[in-house]
Amino acid sequence: MPQLKSKTVYLCSACGNDHPKWHGQCPSCNEWGTLGEFKVSKKRKKGSGGLARDSRKLTDILQGDEVKRIPTGIAEMDRVLGGGLLPGSLILLGGNPGIGKSTLALQILPAFTKQVLYVSAEESEEQIGLRARRLNVNSDSLHLSSENRIEGILDQVSLIQPELVVIDSIQTVFSDALDSLPGSVSQIRECGQQLLQLAKQRNIAVMIIGHVTKEGVIAGPKMLEHMVDIVLYIEGDDRHDHRILRSAKNRFGTSNEVGIFQMESNGLIEVKNPSELFLAERRDDISGSTIFPSLEGSRPILVEVQALVSNANFGTPQRNVNGFDFKRLAMLLAVLEKRLGTHMGTKDVFVNLVGGLKVDDPAADLAVITAVASSARDKLLPKSVILIGEVGLGGEVRSVSRLEARINEAKSLGFKTVIAPTANVKRMKKSPKGIKISGVTNVGEAFHLLF
Numbered sequence: 285m286p287q288l289k290s291k292t293v294y295l296c297s298a299c300g301n302d303h304p305k306w307h308g309q310c311p312s313c314n315e316w317g318t319l320g321e322f323k324v325s326k327k328r329k330k331g332s333g334g335l336a337r338d339s340r341k342l343t344d345i346l347q348g349d350e351v352k353r354i355p356t357g358i359a360e361m362d363r364v365l366g367g368g369l370l371p372g373s374l375i376l377l378g379g380n381p382g383i384g385k386s387t388l389a390l391q392i393l394p395a396f397t398k399q400v401l402y403v404s405a406e407e408s409e410e411q412i413g414l415r416a417r418r419l420n421v422n423s424d425s426l427h428l429s430s431e432n433r434i435e436g437i438l439d440q441v442s443l444i445q446p447e448l449v450v451i452d453s454i455q456t457v458f459s460d461a462l463d464s465l466p467g468s469v470s471q472i473r474e475c476g477q478q479l480l481q482l483a484k485q486r487n488i489a490v491m492i493i494g495h496v497t498k499e500g501v502i503a504g505p506k507m508l509e510h511m512v513d514i515v516l517y518i519e520g521d522d523r524h525d526h527r528i529l530r531s532a533k534n535r536f537g538t539s540n541e542v543g544i545f546q547m548e549s550n551g552l553i554e555v556k557n558p559s560e561l562f563l564a565e566r567r568d569d570i571s572g573s574t575i576f577p578s579l580e581g582s583r584p585i586l587v588e589v590q591a592l593v594s595n596a597n598f599g600t601p602q603r604n605v606n607g608f609d610f611k612r613l614a615m616l617l618a619v620l621e622k623r624l625g626t627h628m629g630t631k632d633v634f635v636n637l638v639g640g641l642k643v644d645d646p647a648a649d650l651a652v653i654t655a656v657a658s659s660a661r662d663k664l665l666p667k668s669v670i671l672i673g674e675v676g677l678g679g680e681v682r683s684v685s686r687l688e689a690r691i692n693e694a695k696s697l698g699f700k701t702v703i704a705p706t707a708n709v710k711r712m713k714k715s716p717k718g719i720k721i722s723g724v725t726n727v728g729e730a731f732h733l734l735f
């Protein structure tokens with residue numbers, strides 16, 4: 285067998301760039317200790333030149349037909365994609381093992397009328413077949429393959445001419461041209477590049493499934509996320525059946541849009557009214573519970589904030605938070621102590637956003653601080669109240685985005701009272717009927733109305 289000539293490059297595991305020499309600090313992204321040695325075959329460069337692509341006039345492009353999005357048949361998926369799959373787009377779908385990536389990818393396939401290729405190097409064709417049967421997925425145009433060489437996958441694409449290719453997962457495919465193992469930075473980068481070319485040159489949609497690391501980001505070079513058009517994550521945990529599909533990046537639609545699903549034995553089922561799901565088991569006869577309309581992408585979803593404050597019995601008081609920013613909670617506790625005279629220094633504080641939703645919207649501040657105060661003072665809050673507002677260091681309540689959409693969602697679920705920033709309330713064009721809106725300028729005013 286002829287020996288391939290290879291050269292050594294140093295690849296950064298943080299940014300994915302390569303360098304001819306080793307450095308302690310990556311010259312591209314300035315991270316320390318991230319360069320590793322890789323052998324790259326020189327053969328790869330041969331013939332990769334080819335003809336340069338011509339440029340096109342914008343007017344010619346505008347005169348052509350508008351590219352049609354292909355609906356996936358799953359409304360929640362289409363919402364997150366921005367209205368369906370665009371031909372020529374590259375999509376990255378990430379999530380923890382077992383969260384439902386393969387399930388979701390398989391479920392969208394029957395919607396495609398032309399050929400579709402599902403490449404799974406993780407499972408055999410029979411295993412995918414079994415899952416397809418369980419999910420009731422059947423389609424004449426669906427081709428399954430367990431090929432894991434990128435060159436082989438490209439050959440199959442030429443043969444089948446699909447309009448969608450799914451790669452499950454990028455960590456298991458590799459290129460013959462590189463000596464490194466599948467899943468390594470250089471392999472992911474190379475295969476990602478080839479799939480990008482495939483999508484753009486053939487104008488087909490390519491969906492890449494990727495595993496996530498412990499930190500919750502897609503394993504492999506960050507560059508993969510820069511390369512693709514859309515980055516989707518499936519979130520959720522083992523304790524809950526619902527799954528949240530979120531777009532972290534979308535070149536063709538709003539990012540941070542979410543779709544809510546329920547994992548059942550026949551696959552991921554869409555949840556039409558997420559607020560109802562998140563509030564289903566709520567008890568309104570205990571202190572420390574408030575409701576906040578979170579804005580997830582363009583859609584408001586009502587979530588329950590629960591707080592529990594108790595005496596710290598062992599040394600340093602504990603602060604524990606789920607679904608909300610830890611530092612933000614510390615700030616709110618300081619505001620509670622300093623501006624509202626509720627002593628928190630010797631208390632354990634637990635805050636939980638029910639249902640596993642993660643909220644980084646500052647508009648949740650008022651609901652969080654009120655839940656904590658309600659538990660600390662052990663006072664029940666009036667039923668059917670919604671709290672919205674960002675809290676500043678002075679205890680002032682600041683305005684939030686899209687108050688009306690949030691109020692409408694609360695109203696549709698039968699809530700009767702809203703406490704919101706005065707500045708927002710004054711700006712509202714017309715106040716919705718059937719719901720009372722009270723404007724407040726600081727946290728003290730809100731507490732005065734509630735306790």
Ligand SMILES: Nc1ncnc2c1ncn2[C@@H]1O[C@H](COP(=O)(O)OP(=O)(O)O)[C@@H](O)[C@H]1O
Binds near residue numbers: 380381
């Ligand atoms: N026979 C089954 N009946 C019901 N649910 C199943 C069955 N097999 C797998 N599942 C569900 O599907 C999930 C696996 O989904 P999958 O799409 O393979 O995840 P991923 O591809 O993200 O690793 C499991 O966590 C489980 O909840």
Ligand SMILES: [Mg+2]
Binds near residue numbers: 385386387406452
């Ligand atoms: Mg899988």
